[in-house]
Amino acid sequence: MTHAPPAASGLLSRALADARSPRVPRTVPYLPERAFPWDGPGLHPAGAGGGVDLDRVLRLSLAAPRNSGGRLRPAASAGGLHPVRAHLLVGPGCSLPPGRYAYDPRAHRAHPRGRAPADAPPGVVVVLTVTAARTVAHYGHRAWPLLLLDAGHAAAAVALAAAPGDVRVSLDVDGEELAAAAGLPCAAEWKRRIEPELPLAAVWLPSVKGPIPSTARLTAWTALPSTVAPLPQPGVGNNAPPRELAAARHLLTYLAAGTDPTWHPAARPAPVTDETLRTRRSAPPSDLAHPPAPDLLARVLATAEGARPDGPDWAAAVGGDAPGLFTTAGLLASGDARPTLAHWAAGQRWIGTAGAVLVAHGCPADAPPSLIRGSHLAAGYAAGVAQAHATALGLRSRPIGSWLQADLGAALGDAPGHDWIVHGLALAGPADPPLPAPPPLPGKEERP
Numbered sequence: 461m462t463h464a465p466p467a468a469s470g471l472l473s474r475a476l477a478d479a480r481s482p483r484v485p486r487t488v489p490y491l492p493e494r495a496f497p498w499d500g501p502g503l504h505p506a507g508a509g510g511g512v513d514l515d516r517v518l519r520l521s522l523a524a525p526r527n528s529g530g531r532l533r534p535a536a537s538a539g540g541l542h543p544v545r546a547h548l549l550v551g552p553g554c555s556l557p558p559g560r561y562a563y564d565p566r567a568h569r570a571h572p573r574g575r576a577p578a579d580a581p582p583g584v585v586v587v588l589t590v591t592a593a594r595t596v597a598h599y600g601h602r603a604w605p606l607l608l609l610d611a612g613h614a615a616a617a618v619a620l621a622a623a624p625g626d627v628r629v630s631l632d633v634d635g636e637e638l639a640a641a642a643g644l645p646c647a648a649e650w651k652r653r654i655e656p657e658l659p660l661a662a663v664w665l666p667s668v669k670g671p672i673p674s675t676a677r678l679t680a681w682t683a684l685p686s687t688v689a690p691l692p693q694p695g696v697g698n699n700a701p702p703r704e705l706a707a708a709r710h711l712l713t714y715l716a717a718g719t720d721p722t723w724h725p726a727a728r729p730a731p732v733t734d735e736t737l738r739t740r741r742s743a744p745p746s747d748l749a750h751p752p753a754p755d756l757l758a759r760v761l762a763t764a765e766g767a768r769p770d771g772p773d774w775a776a777a778v779g780g781d782a783p784g785l786f787t788t789a790g791l792l793a794s795g796d797a798r799p800t801l802a803h804w805a806a807g808q809r810w811i812g813t814a815g816a817v818l819v820a821h822g823c824p825a826d827a828p829p830s831l832i833r834g835s836h837l838a839a840g841y842a843a844g845v846a847q848a849h850a851t852a853l854g855l856r857s858r859p860i861g862s863w864l865q866a867d868l869g870a871a872l873g874d875a876p877g878h879d880w881i882v883h884g885l886a887l888a889g890p891a892d893p894p895l896p897a898p899p900p901l902p903g904k905e906e907r908p
Contacts, residue, residue, distance in 0.1 A: 502569025612840020635716025771838025
């Protein structure tokens with residue numbers, strides 16, 4: 461990873477401190493979603509080929525569910541804004557012909573954006589980008605960490621849908637390399653009437669078994685020129701973007717700088733099925749007060765810890781007769797941490813009575829860019845996998861993205877500034893069934 465110049469490093473640390481501060485974002489009008497910017501006839505992902513079934517993978521991960529009125533609900537997203545887009549780099553052995561595609565999740569169509577290189581690796585690379593405007597409009601200076609979390613959730617959704625199989629996920633691939641591979645303009649080249657898409661992560665689904673050199677996933681694609689440009693979008697003006705939006709885009713572009721990517725294997729927890737992925741939903745806060753069974757909680761916590769070994773640590777806060785903060789290794793602290801977590805999570809009071817709360821923590825205040833990016837992407841990814849596992853076990857769940865002044869290390873007596881909460885997942889078990897009504901007394905009329 462390239463070392464940050466002092467000025468850029470200072471800007472990043474100030475932006476991280478600001479995102480974690482109690483400063484309230486400015487109230488702005490709701491920003492509607494803009495039209496899909498890629499033109500041309502879309503192809504159904506089922507296609508006529510075999511190998512990687514992109515129809516199935518995309519329906520289980522990124523597509524708007526049928527009969528949902530076009531609403532995107534496949535993976536968690538801060539504010540339900542769903543800023544993540546997908547570009548498909550399709551090689552041999554897939555249900556779509558080889559080529560570059562932009563995926564429209566509402567129409568469930570892949571829009572061709574150019575040919576594939578002759579030496580394209582078998583399978584498909586899914587390049588995940590984010591558009592920042594709507595999230596910034598809603599969350600202001602707190603938006604850019606949430607965009608990283610959203611991208612991590614989307615990467616988990618794709619990886620879970622593709623598994624079981626030899627799936628690989630990269631959360632540290634260089635943003636400019638991803639943009640070149642997907643045929644997208646680099647950050648400075650987007651036109652003012654088109655909202656930039658900022659690449660952050662990639663998922664690789666090979667169509668053949670056996671070792672493939674790590675450089676082969678993207679290298680062949682980066683040599684191709686971009687052949688199809690995005691359309692101008694109504695509502696994107698010619699003026700310079702507001703300061704917070706420009707800052708978020710700058711920070712995400714800076715964080716995406718990297719060197720050689722690492723590709724980690726992805727696994728689907730054993731109980732998770734395709735039906736699990738079709739039915740997973742974030743539960744409303746009112747449905748999250750019942751404690752999950754301890755053994756099920758332990759299983760979901762272990763999944764969160766193991767989903768990304770390169771990511772932040774995880775702990776679980778529980779109340780009841782033996783309140784405490786636990787890891788898979790044992791008790792981290794005694795006492796009920798949930799009221800404090802509710803205060804730290806932008807004052808979401810319901811968290812104080814949630815059945816259990818998993819928290820991802822780490823990412824010091826002076827963390828380098830690679831750690832900030834990796835911590836948030838990996839936390840979103842792990843929460844996405846853990847939420848699917850919880851669903852398969854019959855538990856209800858809800859991700860928690862906004863954390864303010866949540867210095868967990870300092871609260872536990874360690875040095876301040878070294879161990880911050882970056883993400884969370886509330887869990888609850890099913891409510892106890894109602895007790896059966898007593899039998900009617902003899903001679904009395906039975907009433908409903």
